[in-house]
Amino acid sequence: MKKAVVIGATSAIGQELVKLLCTKNQLYLTGRDSAKLLSVVEDARVRGGNLVEYRAVDFSSEEGVDSLEAWLREMGGFSNAFILPGVLSNEDATFSEWHNDLKVNYLSPCYFSRLLCDLLSEEGGALVVVGSVAGDRGRQSNGLYGSQKSALETYLLALRHKMHGRSPRVSVAVAKPGFVNSPMTAGMPKSFLFSEPEKIAKGLLKRAEKRRSGSFYLPSWWWWILLVVRWLPDFVFLRTKL
Ligand SMILES: NC(=O)c1ccc[n+]([C@@H]2O[C@H](COP(=O)([O-])OP(=O)(O)OC[C@H]3O[C@@H](n4cnc5c(N)ncnc54)[C@H](OP(=O)(O)O)[C@@H]3O)[C@@H](O)[C@H]2O)c1
Numbered sequence: 001m002k003k004a005v006v007i008g009a010t011s012a013i014g015q016e017l018v019k020l021l022c023t024k025n026q027l028y029l030t031g032r033d034s035a036k037l038l039s040v041v042e043d044a045r046v047r048g049g050n051l052v053e054y055r056a057v058d059f060s061s062e063e064g065v066d067s068l069e070a071w072l073r074e075m076g077g078f079s080n081a082f083i084l085p086g087v088l089s090n091e092d093a094t095f096s097e098w099h100n101d102l103k104v105n106y107l108s109p110c111y112f113s114r115l116l117c118d119l120l121s122e123e124g125g126a127l128v129v130v131g132s133v134a135g136d137r138g139r140q141s142n143g144l145y146g147s148q149k150s151a152l153e154t155y156l157l158a159l160r161h162k163m164h165g166r167s168p169r170v171s172v173a174v175a176k177p178g179f180v181n182s183p184m185t186a187g188m189p190k191s192f193l194f195s196e197p198e199k200i201a202k203g204l205l206k207r208a209e210k211r212r213s214g215s216f217y218l219p220s221w222w223w224w225i226l227l228v229v230r231w232l233p234d235f236v237f238l239r240t241k242l
Contacts, residue, residue: 001026001051003077003121007068007112008084009054010036012182013130015043016201017082022049028075029054030068032085059085059108060100068112072119080208081116083109083129088184089144098144105148110155117163117170124169126208129156131174133217136226139242149176153215160213171211175204178222195219 003026008014010031021027022044029044031037034056041054055071057064085108089101109129116127134142135150153174160172179185179194195218203218217223229242 002079003028003075004080004082005072005075005078005116006030006082006084008082008086008130009040011084011086012184012197013177013180013200013204014082014084015040016198017084017204018044018049019047020201020205021080022047022052025049025080026051027053028072028078030057032056032058059104065108065111069115072112072115076119077121078116078119079121079123079125080205081120081125081127082204082208083112083116083127085109086130086132086149086184087145088142089148091141091143093144101144102148105145106152106155109152113156113159113172117159117167117172120167120170124167124171124211126171126173126211128173128175128204128208130204131156131176131215133176133178133222133226135176137230137237141242157215164213169211171208171213173207173213174215175200175207175218176215176222176226177203177218178225193225 004021005028006014006017007030009018009029010033018040027049037054037056041052044052057068085104087101087104113127113129131153132149134146135153156172156174163170163172177200180197180200181194182197200218
């Protein structure tokens, strides 16, 4: 049976991904909240996933990151790897709060992306990391969150470049979802632009199965929206409340 690792399995999107993967893969799951992680594991087992291992980890702790690294190195040989953790940064937070956000949104995803590329199966494998459309243009409403996602995308494109020369059977992709109905957006007014986490999870899995590298929007029609947002001239853009 193939091995798949889901870092951030407790996220709304991660939980849906686990449902899609659990019957066909030996699963390695992580989350920060151990009670939530245990319920994701139990749900996977009820659905027929007999081979599920898990580890709770908080990315703001260096010991947590070290122990996750040791655990992943011990397992190794993954066919598919997904990285999902993320927090919506408060624009007015303190330095130490921003530092913690940086570890969750940028440093840990980059670090584990580099590690997992080395731990993918010798027959090849796919790494899919979740970024965001928020990284495409700096906007006043989510400057720090967007800039971390933008930096994450840049790092992953560099990693894709490196793997292309070193190990062409490994694909490195970064998903850029638009608005998703999840605890992260619980306080936002909902609109037709919101997608369900299940749809995003299906998009992540499809990309991994195709072994296609590079950035992609989820759903794909966000490409058109971001085309407009990116090209909006400053004399219009700077007057918006985006
Ligand atoms: N919702 C959206 O509109 C949207 C749009 C574009 C991109 N995204 C991205 O999609 C991904 C999944 O988010 P979601 O919408 O499914 O939100 P979510 O349900 O709020 O998930 C957030 C995830 O981040 C984990 N996390 C938070 N702080 C952590 C820490 N210190 N250490 C380790 N893990 C930590 C949470 O773990 P616990 O639950 O175990 O605490 C959870 O797994 C994120 O990368 C997010 O940036 C979301």
